[in-house]
Amino acid sequence: MLTLAALRARWTGLVGPFVALCLGVALMSMTALILVSAQPRVPDRYAGAAVLVAGPTVEGIPGTFHERRPWSPEQVAALTGRLAAIPAVTAAVPDRSFYAQAVLDGRPVGEPALADPQGHGWSSAALAPYRLTAGGPPERPDEVVLDQALGLAPGSPVTLLTATGPARYTVAGTLDGPGFYLADPVAAPLARGVRLIGLVLADGADRSAVRVAAEAVVGRDGTVLTGDGRAEVEPPRDVRTRWIGMQVLTAMTALAGFVSIFLVASTFAFGVAQRRREFGLLRAVGATPGQLRRLMYTEALTVGAVGAAVGAVLGTACAPAFGAVLVDAGFQPAGFRVRLAPWPPAAAYLVGLVVALLGVWAASRRAGRVRPLEALREAVVDRRPMTRSRWIGGIVSTGGGLLLTVLLAGAGPDDIVNYALYASMALTAGLTLLAPVLVPPLTYALTWPLERLPGATGMLVRRNALTAVRRTASTSAPMLLTVGFAVLIAGSVATSTGAYASRDAGAIRAGSVLVPAGTPGLSDAAVATVAGTTLLPSTVYAEPADGALSGAVGDAGCTGGGCDRADGTGTAGGVPVVAAGVEPTGFARVNGRLDVLSGDFAAFGGPETTVVTAGLAERLGWSAGSGVGVGYPDGTSGIVRVVAVVADGSVPVEMLFPREVIRAHDPSALTEAVFTAGAAGNGNEDSGTGNGGVDFRAALGARLVTVSEYAAERDAAEDRLVWLATLILIAVSAGYTAIALANTLLMATAHRARELLVLLRSGATVRQVLATVAAESALVVAIGTALGLLVPLVALLAIRSALSEQFGVPVDVVVPGPTIGLVVTGCLVLALAASVLPARLVLRAGPGGGGHRVE
Amino acid sequence: MRLHEVVRAYGDGPRRVAALDGVTVDFDRGTFTAVMGPSGSGKSTLLHCAAGLDRPTGGTVTIDGTDLGTLGETALTLLRRARVGFVFQSYNLVPALTAAQNVALPLRLAGRRPDPAELDATLAEVGLTGRGRHRPDELSGGEQQRVAIARALISRPAVLFADEPTGALDTRTSRDILRLLRDLVDRHRQTVVMVTHDPVAAAHADRVVLLADGRVVDELGGDLAAETIAARMTRLEPAC
């Protein structure tokens, strides 16, 4: 009875915890559902093949995801022949893929990922479940079968962009799936190395028998996959996407959980502070401290049970839509679908209850300590807003935060983010605890003009805020948190992105840069439109030195199957290395950061030379002068000589080859950028617009930009994900603290009903009272903002000095003005709604006060 | 029940205020005692200490042979719940509960289900038949005070303390309340201790204890007349 009545009378204090728990559990349910649904899928393109034979796996450094290593052409031929000979196998189809993109209306369409090439040999179509919807297979060299979604009928002409450049084809047929299929003899020279052979089985064939036979054929040269196991060949990009998505979701959920506890704790604590009278009264009529604690727990559990249940249902209902949003945002691979299951929301529900209990723990202890006589006292004026523990906690936290800030200013690049986060957490906690000391002078300063105004509102606002220091402090605390974290996260991301961009721009000595536009990279035809030096990225496979080739290195040993070498062909494993083809002299001229540690960069140039970074050399046991075994992307391998070792970060990849070498071994590779001497966009012959105003560069999927634009746009996709993740984190923390802000104001206003009625009785109009309430809320928001800006400002200044020290270039602190504006405006609107609306409700009864005779 | 050399001081050092400064007083079973004295003389403090709502800084308080100072917070609460009723000057009802629920609150806190007949009887005793379903904000001041008295009586306490129970009421309502208290003493051998400023109210008691500056300065007994008490009070006033 007591709890029910209390719940009814106290709904204002319970809205916040309810909403917080509800949202927290909803988020957790969604994340849990997405977590269990986010399993690898058999790529559509291979779904028609019952058995897949995939090339050897490679081991990159943790956190990177690599495709399997391709076989050599000889191996492909041998394997295909022997696999096709297995009984019940009707066809063994090597998957030959190459970069291809259609050019429609002068623009390349449907930007494919580099690691997911869309061009295939026609025979690969047998591995997919797609069907011809019109026309027939490509027979002549200039015929193509493509996706019916492009809207091209058989017989119509189409321009395809491949690594060499645009070429004209005729549509031979259309499919009900993605991809461009050329006749096999045409596809083979365009394609990169074969990493997969699909086996098409006769009807009713025994899969496991085929599997055993295929395993016998392949041996250690690959893996045989059937059924759901085929999901292993999904593009590494999807694995990476899912991995990033999970990181973001986990961070978001952890944050939501933490902030939920904080919010439940703070609102319940505020509630206890406000209900001291009521609790004192209960103690006076015979409630034991234990009963009051239990009362608090019961309230929290009731709110938790209902809130969590609503949240679990909400989360489950929203999970599919949220999954789609994640796919759009790039946090889940395309084709991801949420599968509903009962246990993830159930688990989230239980976590919600635990969060409610944890949140109420401290408050219940305080409730138990209320003494019976407190029923008899009025405690509006805070005589001792600061307790001793508050002083100690505040000073220790602030001191710790400042110490961390000093450390931060001298921190290395990896520690900056951590230090910034911990420093800000400590500073935020410290400021929140010290708020009762900081609030009066701030209020004094902020409201100084108010008292000079003729009306009563200004004076009332100022006096109320100054008298109830602790209330002002606790209502502005969530605001402090919101502004602090939003500005910190947005500001540090913007500041460091800016710093990295200006570092990169400073290191490139070129007038302008040709970059891809609407394509994953530049074709050779696009490269040819400007004179300059190029960067042609690819992946090669290094055999760790085993001493067999140069003798320059000791016994570095082999791991796993990485050392199986037969007839000069890499047959298994190896270490994937991010490499690029460059023109040696041009590259040295453009790259202002090149730092040769040993060897001679000038010797770089012949077909059998390479330049490696110090990190890679150390990892693989190489040094200048070593002859090293390298597997190329077409599956062949060879031995190259390391002519120079350069500092990490002084070249954009780990290993440099002459451009011709990469071009020859990776026909599908695309150029990342061309650095030219001329300036971009100066309107003369280099503007990229040919006769009749047709933008020929755009048709080739290229664009000329300045060096600083290039530096800023590099890793744009990465930056976009970082930004999205940042925004999500800001939204979660700001959303929660906004709930806290609204709720404390709502509670404070509801609690002040009597005070407001007194104002009304002393002759104020309803409008005047509401204006006072609104102005007080605005003041709370202003105080919170002022204190909240202090934290990130300190942290951002420290980040700036750390970054500019490191990069040797001046770094600007980017204060994210729009973010601040958005957060403050949002909070202000919420604060006004949360205080003025309940005040209106209270005042509706008129000066007589209706039901408020008894406080 | 007995108070022995009870001291209650607030603050320390130069700001120390001794609200009670060595008070020794007995309240015998079935007696009606009025506590009087100038404002700030320590009457409320005395009542709080005697009722176990506050802990004295010195001396002992015993109820039925139990020394309150030896009890922990929970044990003290349980004892208070069983043996002590307290009526505040400002009624201090729980606004969210109806009159009947407010009255039943101590029983529920003790984990007992209130018997509806018992509840009705108690409400009838304080003259509130039929008002049980009203919330405090729908009752007049006198009615609220009666609810508070009913709440204090429902657990049949050994001692009933009342701090200026008639302070906010008109003469007529005051008289009703005082008759009610007198009745309790006479019919149920209830012990009642009441703080009041009103000599007329004090005249309903068997004994008047006079406080000044935290000390017992006088005791009046026998057949008390309002005039005698008033005269004794006026002599006391200049003393502080």
Ligand SMILES: Nc1ncnc2c1ncn2[C@@H]1O[C@H](COP(=O)(O)OP(=O)(O)OP(=O)(O)O)[C@@H](O)[C@H]1O
């Ligand atoms: N919490 C407190 N802190 C400091 N001093 C207090 C406190 N409570 C009471 N006092 C002081 O103790 C003294 C006695 O207070 P008490 O409330 O007992 O007086 P009273 O006799 O009930 O007065 P009144 O007739 O005005 O109700 C007063 O001087 C008062 O200022």
Ligand SMILES: [Mg+2]
């Ligand atoms: Mg008093």
